Amino acid sequence: MNEFEKSGPAVPGAKTADAKTSRTVAAGPAPGPAAPAATVLDVRGLTIRTDQGRALVSDLSFSIGAGSRLGLVGESGSGKSLTALAVLGLLPPGMTASGSVVLAAGADGPGAEVVGASEQRLTGLRGRAATIVFQEPLTALDPLMRIGGQVAGPLRRWRGLRGAALRRAVREALEQVRLPEPDRIIRAYPHEISGGQRQRVALAMALACEPALLIADEPTTALDVTVQSEVLALLDGLVAERHMALLFVSHDLAVVSAVTDHVVVLKDGSAVESGTVDEIVRRPRHPYTRDLVDSARHLESALERIVR
Ligand SMILES: Nc1ncnc2c1ncn2[C@@H]1O[C@H](COP(=O)(O)OP(=O)(O)O)[C@@H](O)[C@H]1O
Numbered sequence: 001m002n003e004f005e006k007s008g009p010a011v012p013g014a015k016t017a018d019a020k021t022s023r024t025v026a027a028g029p030a031p032g033p034a035a036p037a038a039t040v041l042d043v044r045g046l047t048i049r050t051d052q053g054r055a056l057v058s059d060l061s062f063s064i065g066a067g068s069r070l071g072l073v074g075e076s077g078s079g080k081s082l083t084a085l086a087v088l089g090l091l092p093p094g095m096t097a098s099g100s101v102v103l104a105a106g107a108d109g110p111g112a113e114v115v116g117a118s119e120q121r122l123t124g125l126r127g128r129a130a131t132i133v134f135q136e137p138l139t140a141l142d143p144l145m146r147i148g149g150q151v152a153g154p155l156r157r158w159r160g161l162r163g164a165a166l167r168r169a170v171r172e173a174l175e176q177v178r179l180p181e182p183d184r185i186i187r188a189y190p191h192e193i194s195g196g197q198r199q200r201v202a203l204a205m206a207l208a209c210e211p212a213l214l215i216a217d218e219p220t221t222a223l224d225v226t227v228q229s230e231v232l233a234l235l236d237g238l239v240a241e242r243h244m245a246l247l248f249v250s251h252d253l254a255v256v257s258a259v260t261d262h263v264v265v266l267k268d269g270s271a272v273e274s275g276t277v278d279e280i281v282r283r284p285r286h287p288y289t290r291d292l293v294d295s296a297r298h299l300e301s302a303l304e305r306i307v308r
């Protein structure tokens with residue numbers, strides 16, 4: 001029996017914060033159908049160490065149910081990106097993860113353990129079980145290849161499309177992320193389109209995998225403020241339409257609170273607080289969370305912008 005079966009499905013909206021060392025938050029499904037949602041990601045006691053043994057992430061636990069959204073928030077260097085990478089077994093060389101990271105491998109099947117999994121096993125999970133959109137869309141794109149060819153990659157791989165059907169699907173994928181003039185974008189190289197357009201392309205490629213879980217690591221941080229809110233609104237809509245689960249990573253609580261319903265606050269690699277967005281924004285308990293709330297308010301009056 002693996003960790004996934006032991007822990008069972010996430011209870012809607014359930015939240016436990018246990019005694020001293022580890023805190024757990026479970027982002028349940030949105031209110032609606034009564035059937036309990038399957039867990040798409042279950043992280044238990046995740047610890048990430050350098051090759052010298054220094055812990056950069058310590059004893060982190062959280063879970064995400066199908067179709068629900070969890071924000072991971074904390075200042076720069078708090079361990080958010082390493083956590084996101086560990087979920088996909090993508091830690092930089094020399095770093096090791098311990099604890100457990102279980103991804104749902106199929107609709108109803110048992111989950112798959114990522115920690116210690118072979119590269120072959122990980123390749124089978126990446127894309128379908130979970131995929132990631134990074135802060136800098138150029139990292140996801142090949143500078144020497146036209147956009148059309150790059151978007152075709154996952155559509156060919158995941159949906160088995162070829163020829164005219166593939167060309168149609170590429171165009172549709174770009175239309176779904178509301179890219180104007182998709183025919184021009186298809187022929188363009190990454191440097192010929194704007195940063196916001198590149199992030200839409202990266203999102204189109206991630207969505208083409210039809211993942212159960214989308215991980216977005218600071219997906220709008222590199223964009224201008226107006227473009228940032230457009231891309232956030234797009235992400236919000238697409239995740240809802242497709243009933244995808246979302247792990248949204250950002251240093252900016254205002255941004256996190258606009259797209260997620262539960263939040264884990266990370267400081268120096270440890271969770272210091274977790275709860276619903278509403279609880280965290282209205283009644284932060286930890287001084288660090290209070291600072292994040294203050295700076296979010298200061299930046300953009302986060303409270304007015306809570307849409308969920
Ligand atoms: N490849 C690496 N080698 C050594 N230390 C790293 C590496 N990547 C990240 N770190 C360190 O791990 C900590 C957490 O990093 P990261 O997860 O990128 O933070 P965040 O995404 O919250 O800004 C930081 O102290 C960072 O310096």
Ligand SMILES: [Mg+2]
Nearest residue numbers: 080081082218
């Ligand atoms: Mg980061």
